[in-house]
Amino acid sequence: MSRARLAALSLLALAALLLIVRLWPRPPLAARIPLSTAVLDSRGELLRLRLASDGQLRLWQPLSDMPPALIEAVLLHEDRHFYWHPGVNPPALLRAALVTASGGARQGGSTLSMQLARLLERRHTRNLAGKLGQIGAALWLEARYSKREILEAYLNLAPYGGNVQGVGAAARLYFGKRPRELDLAQTLALAVLPQAPNARVPGTGETESLRAARLRLYARWLAVHPAAAEQRALVEAPLRFQRRALPFRAPHFTGALLAEAGETAPAELKTTLDLRLQSLLEQRLRQHLAPLARVGIDNAAVLLVDSRDLGVRAWIGSADWFNAGIHGQVDGVSARRSPGSTLKPLLYALAMDQGLIHPLSVLKDAPTYFGPYAPENNDGAFLGPISAHDALIRSRNVPAVQLSAQLREPSLYRFLKSAGVALPRSERHYGLALTLGGGEVSMVELAQLYAMLANRGLWRPLRRLAEEPPAPGERRLSADASFMVMDILRDNPRPDEAVWRPTRNRLTPAWKTGTSWGFRDAWTAGVFGPYVLVVWLGNFDGRSNPALVGIRSAAPLFFDLADAIRVAEPELVEPAFPQPPRLARVEVCTASGDLPNADCPQRSQTWYIPGVSPIRLSTVHRRLRIDRRSGRLACPDTPASAVVEEVYEFWPSELMRLYAQAGMPRRAPPPPGDCGLLATTAVGEAPSIRSPLAGVEYALRPEQLGQQVIPLLAHADGAVRTLYWFVDGSYLGSSAPGVAYAYRPTQTGRHQLSVSDDTGRSSARELRLRLSD
Known part of the structure; x- marks a missing residue:
């Protein structure tokens, strides 16, 4: 075989061997060293930097994130022939050896690949054996990795003084910037620092060694980039350069993330936190707590x-992480505490969905016993009959417990469990006291519940990392009930309304307070604009304090923080929450919350869910004919000149007693007159249903359930103005006599259809529905 052929085969074999070495699976260079973890806010601001397991600060930056000027400056200073040599530059090594041997300044002649080999293997390279080993390691690196991978690894491992390695950590620690944000003077400084890091790293300012080195590099930079002469003033000015303290922002939040990530945490954890809002709320919290110290309140937690x-967006676990006196390192956002009355809005929404109430339903605030349990109101008083709207805003305990006792499936306990509240004990253990804060919730769970109200009844878990996509949402409440409860909570007046009159503007908060039993926790949770804000005041050791009342201590903090956010973000608007399509408005009699009859003197508008909300015709007000001579009910033969008509309220005896106890006694109707056989009089005709027809089964197309119309039509007495339609006792809507109401059934089967007129007379008929074939 000829020498040429043998040489060709040898070269081919060598090329094949190099190709196999290059393509053989190998771990990335970043996997060979432990890395630090940087926790960033949503805008990339550094919140916290955790040391690598070997005590070094390293922030791995992909080469694509490095500014081209920095890469070029490093190559210009360290290894101009990087892309052309195989890992070793023989002329540079020979020159360095000759200079060193002749007694000149010691030179290494190392390429970037050789320097990376030394950094990775921590070789001693000041003797011949070490240098030869470094050369071999560099050649092996070049055989296995690309130039880009080697350059990336070097830029991330280059020494920058002390325990700082890599341009990512150096840019953060020395300039408070990311590498791509550096100006030319800072770029040149980082390019020359690794050559003599300990001599050039500043104490409180730029060292002479560093200044001289970067100006020499600037001169070489000008030869390649003449236009950089325009930045001479910037480069030649003294460089503001000193090592900054490691940031320690949002410590409870970042600590939890790092603990969960463990030692396998990535180089960066980009979070959803907004450092600007975090800092703003921390400052306002400290200012708010300062005067409260005189009443023994010195700790709080906030979640935005x-x-x-x-x-x-903000997570403040305590008033001061460094204050051991208040157990500041305990995370109040994650801690489980009694929520007081902050769960009541969820109870009312659940009751609305189950058809127990609408906003103006009348509830009873009176002494009530549920077996051995007798709930009391915080003020020790009872208000008697009260609307659901006012009972929620005024946080009355007894009506809330009554509603909880009436719930069907799900109960409040099972509803909360389905909405992410980790109640650790059985439903029987909590009982009805769960309504008033007898369980334990965290601020995270409470924020998720209020966000569910803001999001039309869709529950989603909180997000802490920017890379986590928002969950699709799980239906826990109807959009109708969520809308009604939010509408009620927006009517809740601010505690400082004496100086600030609330208006239904674009950022009117929907909010609720809570006070735990024994005055151990004061809460306020609410929604304003796009934000859910939860605040807590208390003591982590569980000490009681009479000042820990939600409306007096937590609510002012809530509004202080909300106002600060509104000023900081003036562009905030209320997210669109249009009226759900099923929800409707209806006029009701204010006193009873039911449909007004002809004699109801005062009427109001309320929301209701057709077919669900418990609305019937009010029978509270009745017009009576009074004999003015005797003061008794007039007989049919009483002369008209002796009769006067008056409207009286007819309440059940229990409610009459409650009104009296509340200091609002109702006037009792007069006794009947002595009418004998003439006492019975005609009261007019009840409505007569004309459609649907009796005994007829109506067929519905399956694809048109909820859309196909069945007209409801009835004729009534001549004095009647309004007819009210019901199916299975649930109110549908109203129509005038002789005018059809468009009923769109959603369920087949047999149903009880009834109609009432505005005097209380009613008729009923069976309605049979089936699916068509």
């Missing part, structure tokens, strides 16, 4: 969440 994507 964006309801649109459930991202955490």
Whole structure:
């Protein structure tokens, strides 16, 4: 075989061997060293930097994130022939050896590949054996990895003084910037630092060694980039350069994330937190707590969440992480505490969905016993009959417990469990006291519940990491009930309304307070604009304090923080929450919350869910004919000149007693007159249903359930103005006599259809529906 052929085969074999070495699976260079973890806010601001397991600070930056000027400056200073040599530059090595041997300044002649080999293997390279080993390691690196991979690894491992390695950590620690944000003077400084890091790293300012080195590099830079002469003033000015303290922002939040990530945490954890809002709320919290110290309140926690994507924007676990006296390192956002009355809005929404109430339903605030349990109101008083709207705003305990006792499936306990509340004990253990804060919830769970109200009844978990996509949402409440409860909570007046009159503007908060038993926790949770805000005041050791009352201590803090956010973000608007299509408005008699009859003197508008909300015709007000001579009910033969008509309220005896106890006694109707056989009089005709027809089964197309119309039509007495339609006792809507009401059934089977007129007379008929073939 000829020498040429043998040489060709040898070269081919060598090329094949190099190709196999290059293509053989190998771990990335970043996997060979432990890395630090940087926790960033949503805008990339550094919140916290955790040391690598070997005590070094390293932030791995992909080469694509490095500014081209920095890469070029490093190559110009360290290895101009990097892309052309195989890992070793023989002329440079020979020159360095000759200079060193002749007694000149010691030179290494190392390429970037050789320097990376030394950094990776921590070789001693000041003797011949070490240098030869470094050369071999560099050649092996070049055989296995690309130039880009080697350059990336070097830029991330280059020494920058002390325990700082890599341009990512150096840019953060020395300039408070990311590498791509560096100006030319800072770029040149980082390019020359690794050559003599300990001599050039500043104490409180730029060292002479560093200044001289970067100006020499600038001169070489000008030869390649003449236009950089325009930046001479910037480069030649003294460089503001000193090592900054490691940031330690949002410590409870970042600590939890790092603990969960463990030692396998990535180089960066980009979070949803907004450092600007975090800092603003921390400052306002400290200012708010300062005067409260005189009444023994010195700790608080705050959680701010964006309801649109459930991202955490601010997380303050305590008033001062460094204050051992208040157990500042305990995370109040994650701690489980009694929520007081903050769960009541969820109870009312659940009751609305189950058809127990609408906003103006009349509830009873009176002494009530549920077996051995007798709930009391915080003020020790009872208000008697009260609307659901006012009972929720005024946080009356007894009506809330009554509603909880009436719930069907799900109960409040099972509803809360389905909405992410980790109640650790059985439903029987909590009982009805769960309504008033007898369980334990965290601020995270409470924020998720209020975000569910803001998001039309869709529950989603909180997001802490930017890479987590928002969850699709799980239906826990109807949009109708969520809308009605939010509408009620927006009517809740601010505690400082004496100086600030609330208006239904674009950022009117929907909010609720809570006070735990024994005055151990004071809460306020609410929604304003796109944000859900939860605040807590208390003591982590569980000490009681009479000042810990939600409306007096937590609510002012809530509004202080909300106002600060509104000023900081003036562009905030209320997310669109249009009226759900099923929800409707209806006029009701204010006194009873039911449909007004002809004699109801005062009427109001309320929301209701057709077919669900418990609305019937009011029978409270009745017009009576009074004999003015005797003061008794007039007989049919009483002369008209002796009769006067008056409207009286006819309440059940229990409610009459409650009104009297509340200091609002109702006037009792007069006794009947002595009418004998003439006492019975005609009261007119009840409505007569004309459609649907009796005994007829109506067929519905399956694809048109909820859309196909069955007209409801009835004729009535001549004095009647309004007819009210019901199916199975649930109110549908109203129509005038002789005018059809468009009923769109959603269920087949047999149903009880009834109609009442505005005097209380009614008729009923069976309605049979089936699916068509």
